[in-house]
Amino acid sequence: MSSTARLSPWRVTLAVIIVLATAVAGVLGVRMYEARAAQEPASHWFAGYVDVTATPSYAFEEGSVDAEGHVSDVVLSFIVADEAGSCTPSWGTYYGLEEAGAELDLDRRIQRLREQGAGVVVSFGGAMNQELATVCESPEELAEAYLAVIERYDLDTIDLDIEGPALEDPESNALRAEAVALLQKKLAAAGKPLAVWLTLPVIPSGLTADGRDVVIGMLDSGADLAGVNLMTMNYGQARDSRSMFDASAASLHATHRQLGIMYEQAGIPLSSASLWGKLGATPMVGQNDVVDEVFTVDDAQRFNEFAVENGVGRMSMWSLNRDATCGPNYPDTSRVSDACSGVDQGELRFAEVLSQSYTGHAAEAASATTTPDPAAAAPAEDDPETSPYPIWTEEASYLEGTKIVWHRNVYEAKWWTRGELPDNPVLEAWDTPWELIGPVLPGETPLPVFTVEKGTYPAWKGSTSYDKGDRVLAEGTPYEAKWWTEGDSPDASQGDPDSSPWVPLTAEDVTEDAAEDSEDSEDSEDAEDAE
Structure with a gap:
């Protein structure tokens, strides 16, 4: 300027x-805005x-x-x-x-x-x-x-x-x-x-x-x-x-x-x-x-x-x-x-x-003076029961786009990260892998875990070996193998998605499977009718 x-x-x-x-007549009169300030x-x-x-x-x-x-x-x-x-x-x-x-x-x-x-x-x-x-x-x-x-x-x-x-x-x-x-x-x-x-x-x-x-x-x-x-x-x-x-x-x-x-x-x-x-x-x-x-x-x-x-x-x-x-x-x-x-x-x-x-x-x-806010000095404690996403832990690794809760705020990973505090006081945004999304809102609860009916996929067994692309159920949650694996629990992917051989499936993935199964069934019926 x-x-x-x-x-x-x-x-x-x-x-x-x-x-x-x-x-208006008169100079250096009473400053009327001061009177107004005293009233409001x-x-x-x-x-x-x-x-x-x-x-x-x-x-x-x-x-x-x-x-x-x-x-x-x-x-x-x-x-x-x-x-x-x-x-x-x-x-x-x-x-x-x-x-x-x-x-x-x-x-x-x-x-x-x-x-x-x-x-x-x-x-x-x-x-x-x-x-x-x-x-x-x-x-x-x-x-x-x-x-x-x-x-x-x-x-x-x-x-x-x-x-x-x-x-x-x-x-x-x-x-x-x-x-x-x-x-x-x-x-x-x-x-x-x-x-x-x-x-x-x-x-x-x-x-x-x-x-x-x-x-x-x-x-x-x-x-x-x-x-x-x-x-x-x-x-x-x-x-x-x-x-x-x-x-x-x-x-x-x-x-x-x-x-x-x-x-x-x-x-x-x-x-x-x-x-x-x-x-x-x-x-x-x-x-x-x-x-x-x-x-x-x-x-x-x-x-x-x-x-x-x-x-x-x-x-x-x-x-x-x-x-x-x-x-x-x-x-x-x-x-x-x-x-x-x-x-x-x-x-x-x-x-x-x-x-x-x-x-x-x-x-x-x-006339206002800046004074410390005691509530701001103490970080808020996180409660899994009132957090929409998992609470951040130092041991877990997080992929780009993963959302977590830390000190009652929601953060999203900008790239793969592990062990880096979401609220680390860095002055440059590019010095942290986390982006602050906003506070946890009153009344929020954990997002429901996506599950499917028993029998949609085979139940996972520790003694069974799986190839890349195989799909299983563990506690009702569907997973797909990223590479050959045996004995690695799919549940571990929540805390360490990077090294886990399993990735959880989405509702969209399961819907696509159902559609493909339906098409295969129709093709089979058509073939039988032709015979």
């Missing part, structure tokens, strides 16, 4: 006239990004109202180092904080939005320009730069968008983590807790190694992360043949698993629901920077339903500036525009679709 364009003087003048003509329980929130310096200007101060009259928060972006590359915050290098107040009337516009019951989050970083941590010389200096922005706009939540060169810089990542920990400690002592979100690139297999290092560094520093917001966009070759929705859903599932491991390793085990609440998602609506990636309104609808169902804590989008169908004077919609989506949206807005059921505000969760 990036910010590149500067507003022209005549547009700034026009914006000032409009705001002055319509602004905290809930998940939506806030679209606004590129503050893009042309034409987006009037975020007018508010985005849904059918229920709810006004959503906004994420204003991006604060970076100034044009000289010093540790001085600026809006996209174009405006200092004072300049933005004078030339963009930014302070007044923020206050106007707040008077409608919505809140403002400020994002630091982005894809362009110099991220502050890459130029500040100490954690203390960086913390002061953050604080200048926080105090200027009276913020309780900030967003750190780490991508590009900043993401790959271990030194600046360490400095940033220490600065955030210092800042949170200072503000907490003053009774002004600060929520900090990390916004990071993602692919369907989860966070990249650099992204994970940023999260781990924050946790190691003692910083309390409100959550990790994923840029579900621009996947490139990692998307493979997936739709944009499927790639985005896979990204969240994978990061949910990674985040659980990182918090556990930091000594803060969290429940699955808590981890979903610490995840955010930011799709790039319409045409993405990758030409063949287009996030449609239908993708947005499905993604919203997925996020609501799983309890994703935050939903965003890049960007509100682009939430409109391109006009006829913009013929090449495969080229990304700052002012339109590149897809035919009809009468719909992406913000309306993505914000469904996200009626909370960032401020409502700003």
